Amino acid sequence: MSETSASTILSVNNIEVIYNHVILVLKGVSLTVPEGGIVALLGANGAGKTTTLKAVSNLLHAERGDVTKGNIVFRGEEVQSLSPNDLVRRGCIQVMEGRHCFGHLTIEENLLTGAFTRRDGAAAIKASLEKVYTYFPRLRERRTSQAGYTSGGEQQMCAIGRALMSRPNMILLDEPSMGLAPQLVEEIFEIVKELNEKEGVSFLLAEQNTNIALRYATYGYILESGRIVLDGAAKALRENEDVKEFYLGVGGEGRKSFRNVKHYKRRKRWLA
Amino acid sequence: MAIFIETVLSGLMAGVMYALVALGFVLIFKASGIFNFAQGVMCLFAALTFAGIMEKTSVPWPIAFVLTVAVMVGVAWAVERFVLRHLVNQEPIILFMATIGLAYVLEGVGDIIWGSDVKVINIGLPSGAVDVLLDNFDIYLDKLEVFAALIAAVLVGFLAVFFQKTRIGRALRAVADDHQAALSVGISLQTIWVIVWSVAGFVALVAGIMWGAKSGVQFSLSLIALKALPVLILGGFTSIPGAIVGGLIIGVGEKLAEIYVGPMVGGAIENWFAYMLALAFLLFRPQGLFGEKIIERV
Ligand SMILES: Nc1ncnc2c1ncn2[C@@H]1O[C@H](COP(=O)(O)OP(=O)(O)O)[C@@H](O)[C@H]1O
Ligand SMILES: [Mg+2]
Numbered sequence: 001m002s003e004t005s006a007s008t009i010l011s012v013n014n015i016e017v018i019y020n021h022v023i024l025v026l027k028g029v030s031l032t033v034p035e036g037g038i039v040a041l042l043g044a045n046g047a048g049k050t051t052t053l054k055a056v057s058n059l060l061h062a063e064r065g066d067v068t069k070g071n072i073v074f075r076g077e078e079v080q081s082l083s084p085n086d087l088v089r090r091g092c093i094q095v096m097e098g099r100h101c102f103g104h105l106t107i108e109e110n111l112l113t114g115a116f117t118r119r120d121g122a123a124a125i126k127a128s129l130e131k132v133y134t135y136f137p138r139l140r141e142r143r144t145s146q147a148g149y150t151s152g153g154e155q156q157m158c159a160i161g162r163a164l165m166s167r168p169n170m171i172l173l174d175e176p177s178m179g180l181a182p183q184l185v186e187e188i189f190e191i192v193k194e195l196n197e198k199e200g201v202s203f204l205l206a207e208q209n210t211n212i213a214l215r216y217a218t219y220g221y222i223l224e225s226g227r228i229v230l231d232g233a234a235k236a237l238r239e240n241e242d243v244k245e246f247y248l249g250v251g252g253e254g255r256k257s258f259r260n261v262k263h264y265k266r267r268k269r270w271l272a
Numbered sequence: 273m274a275i276f277i278e279t280v281l282s283g284l285m286a287g288v289m290y291a292l293v294a295l296g297f298v299l300i301f302k303a304s305g306i307f308n309f310a311q312g313v314m315c316l317f318a319a320l321t322f323a324g325i326m327e328k329t330s331v332p333w334p335i336a337f338v339l340t341v342a343v344m345v346g347v348a349w350a351v352e353r354f355v356l357r358h359l360v361n362q363e364p365i366i367l368f369m370a371t372i373g374l375a376y377v378l379e380g381v382g383d384i385i386w387g388s389d390v391k392v393i394n395i396g397l398p399s400g401a402v403d404v405l406l407d408n409f410d411i412y413l414d415k416l417e418v419f420a421a422l423i424a425a426v427l428v429g430f431l432a433v434f435f436q437k438t439r440i441g442r443a444l445r446a447v448a449d450d451h452q453a454a455l456s457v458g459i460s461l462q463t464i465w466v467i468v469w470s471v472a473g474f475v476a477l478v479a480g481i482m483w484g485a486k487s488g489v490q491f492s493l494s495l496i497a498l499k500a501l502p503v504l505i506l507g508g509f510t511s512i513p514g515a516i517v518g519g520l521i522i523g524v525g526e527k528l529a530e531i532y533v534g535p536m537v538g539g540a541i542e543n544w545f546a547y548m549l550a551l552a553f554l555l556f557r558p559q560g561l562f563g564e565k566i567i568e569r570v
Contacts, residue, residue: 062455064361088458100453102446113446116439117458162457 008073009035009170009202010056010092015070017051017060017226025051027226028070031204033170038196038203040213040234042247043223049206050097052223053172056204057094058084075169089117091169097178097206099159103148107139110147110158114165125165132161135191153184160188164195170202171195177209185209189216210247214238222247278411279527285417287523288424292479293496294503294515295428296472301509302448303468304356304461306367310375314473316494317378318344319480323393323489324386333395337477344473345466347378352465360461379494391489393481420482427478428516431471435512440467448510502550508560517561522546 010033017026026048033039041049054060055067058079067080074092087093093114102110111132115125133140136157142150147158156176163171173192177185193216195201207213214220214234222230222243230243237243293315300308308314321343325336355370398415405411435441447454447464455461483493503522507514526545534541553560 057456059452059456062361062452083460084455085458085460093458094456096453096456100450100456102449102453104449105442105445109442109445112439113442113454113459114457116443166458 007035008032009037009075010204011073012052012056013070013073015052015055015072016068017048017055017065018068019063019065021064021066025065025226026055029223029226029228030070031221031228031231033202033204034219036196036200036202037219038192038205038217040210040217040220041204041206041223042210042213042220043208045208046225047223048226049223050174051226053094053174053204053206057087057092057172058082059094059096085117088166088168091167092172093163093166093168093170094172095159095163095174095176097174099152099155101147101150101155101158101162103146105147106144107147107150107154107158108143111139111161111165114162117166128165128167132164135164135195136161152179153181153188156180156184156188157191160191160195164199164201168201170204172204172206174206175208176205177207177212185212192216210243214248274410275531277409278413279531280524281411281413282417283524283527284520285414285421285523286527287520288417288421289479289483289496289519290499290503290523291516291519292424292427292475292482293500294507294519295431295512296475296479297500297504298507298509298512298515299431299468299472299475303444304367304447304465305364305451306356306371307364307509308472309368309371310378311472311476311500312494312496312498313375313378313382314344314347314476315480315483315496316489316491317347317382317480318473318477319393319484319489319493320382320386320391322477322481323391323484326393326395327391340477341474344477345470348466348469348473351469352462356465357462375494379491388491391484393484393489395481395485397485414486416482416486420486423478423482427475428512431475431512434471440464444468499546502546504560505550505553506560508562511560511562514560514562522549525549 012029012031014028014030015026016024016028018024029048029052031039031041041052043049051060051065054063054065056072056074060067072079074087074090077090079087102113105113108129111129112125115128118125138154139157139161142154147155150158160173160176176188176192180188189212192203196203205213205217214237217234220231220234220237221228222237230237230240232240238248293311296311296314297308300306300311318340322336322340325331325339326333351374355374359367359370398419400415402413402415402418405413435445443454443459444464444467446459447461451461480489480493483496499522503515503518506521507516507518526542529545530539530542
């Protein structure tokens, strides 16, 4: 960890994660996120992206998962033993896969729950709310609607907005593109970029949509079966032949077959 | 006609008490998904503590009330610290069994500290017939019951505002909606559980005092909890208005049934009417009258 300089906001060092005391899911994952960066964590369904994010935010514990090896350092502090609540107070918050808005609460109430850990007074919270509404004008329109009755895009915006209400330094964003139309995905990523540039929020972004993630991220890690198999600057990854073949430019149909190829290749790599 | 009205009114008053107990259940169930078998015993324990403090120390009742509230908060804290915290993520049935254990512990502790004799609560609550009704319409209605209904209404109003308008209330609803998401935004479930159990303890105390003032504080008080179950089935486990309306329906229903149907089948309908009604509901409307709609939309 001595190499983690002041400009690193998050470093995950060789962590192993086990669910239910028996299921080994992460087998030594390391990654770093620079202060003010957007880092993509890529990989197919089941690769371990969500598990990695939850290990950082410590939501893992609620799912009977444990970090059994390695450590996680957020802004110079080891955080494995902290509760999610402690982490949110320290500026690290997760936006969960599948959005998880509070369905029976209105959009505005959802946003306000994001300020739960704050102690800086009603005026400051009101100001943050206004800021969220300027980033997501659509949320202002739907502020009195029950979140459960809003569209998928609106829910994704609500989930991100809710996280913003905690005034984070870092957001762990899990599959924001999931189930959204391409145009909406683009809109969401534009806002992520804006938040990154204007608010200085760092992002660790788990995505299956490699294409868009590598366009917005500065750096990427590719995860397969709980191991990082490749990492590099986003630009380099976009031009990497393997990435091109297996993760980019593959239509919905091609998926099944490339999985087979991948399995084959991976076996070959291990055997070699 | 007077008899009918009298029956309905006294049914409503009994229903208010059922509703209060059911309310405690709903609060805990909403926030933690736990079916709290100990809710009835919490009523007993709270009333016992209140009556016991008054008996042993002869402090004025408001002080005894505040002390008892403090004790119930202590109970809530202990439940979270020594029970719930260790059972996080366990199956609901395990949590349910834990609350059965809790019921026995509370009952035993209450017994050891305050003794098992019947206690009277005499804090100058109004009693006797409401004269206006008795004189003009020949209807007998106990003032205590009217008073209890008023208190219950105030309590419910207070809870509604608490849930809808405050930061903690919002967090409680958030936890009820989605545990995981609540955790993810930094809401501490442990804090929320202590608060919910405290509020449920407070409701139990109010219900216990009302009930105790009417018929003395004794073990049978914890059996009202059994009446709360059909109330919950009727009203839906997650609905506060449901608990209230369900309580009223059962209160009135069983009194009416006792008077009008009872003679035909040999009486004592009051004891099982509520369960029959609940059974019918389970068959035809399992989510209850006000059970929350599950919003499904992706
Ligand atoms: N709560 C859990 N208990 C047991 N296994 C789990 C749990 N959550 C995820 N897994 C397993 O861990 C692996 C990685 O899952 P996940 O981190 O969700 O992957 P991804 O987010 O990349 O799709 C999968 O094989 C999944 O089945
Ligand atoms: Mg995932």
